[in-house]
Amino acid sequence: MSKRTFIWFGVLVLVLAVVIPFAAFRAKGDGEEGETKVPASLENAQSLFVVNCGTCHALYSAGTDGNYAPNLDELLAPSGPAEKESTVKSTEARVLNAIENGVDSSTTPGRMPGGILNEEQAQQVSEFVARTAGEG
Numbered sequence: 219m220s221k222r223t224f225i226w227f228g229v230l231v232l233v234l235a236v237v238i239p240f241a242a243f244r245a246k247g248d249g250e251e252g253e254t255k256v257p258a259s260l261e262n263a264q265s266l267f268v269v270n271c272g273t274c275h276a277l278y279s280a281g282t283d284g285n286y287a288p289n290l291d292e293l294l295a296p297s298g299p300a301e302k303e304s305t306v307k308s309t310e311a312r313v314l315n316a317i318e319n320g321v322d323s324s325t326t327p328g329r330m331p332g333g334i335l336n337e338e339q340a341q342q343v344s345e346f347v348a349r350t351a352g353e354g
């Protein structure tokens with residue numbers, strides 16, 4: 219192999235090994251497990267959701283894809299921006315109720331345990347879900 223070929227081969231290896239994975243990583247945006255960027259006030263709640271709810275529920279804004287329970291984007295999405303403002307409070311109350319008391323309707327096979335979070339965390343997560351559901 220001539221020296222020139224050798225150098226070009228080295229460059230090629232470098233591109234494949236470093237540049238492509240790096241570009242792919244950057245393309246994911248914030249690089250953190252597919253979560254979307256949320257206002258700083260909701261970041262803590264987003265992490266709480268990933269850890270405590272994400273194994274069962276899919277939610278685009280949290281980057282979770284749990285499929286044991288209803289997809290919360292589909293279940294709670296407002297139909298448009300105008301509706302969002304008027305429904306965010308009631309959605310928040312609905313999510314809070316689910317977290318505090320659990321859900322066990324006879325229509326779906328699974329059930330959701332109540333009391334996973336303390337009161338403050340439950341409120342934060344409810345607000346996060348209500349404000350971001352349906353963003354995907």
Ligand code: HEC
Binds near residue numbers: 286313322331347
């Ligand atoms: C062990 C799995 C599991 C975990 C963890 C879990 N859920 Fe659920 N969740 C379910 C199941 C199953 C249902 C549907 C129950 C039914 O319809 O009978 C449900 C239903 C819901 C509903 C719908 C209630 C309604 O009004 O229709 C909301 C909202 C919800 N969960 C939010 C959350 C949040 C927020 C968390 C995290 C704090 C969470 N869930 C954690 C399993 C889970």
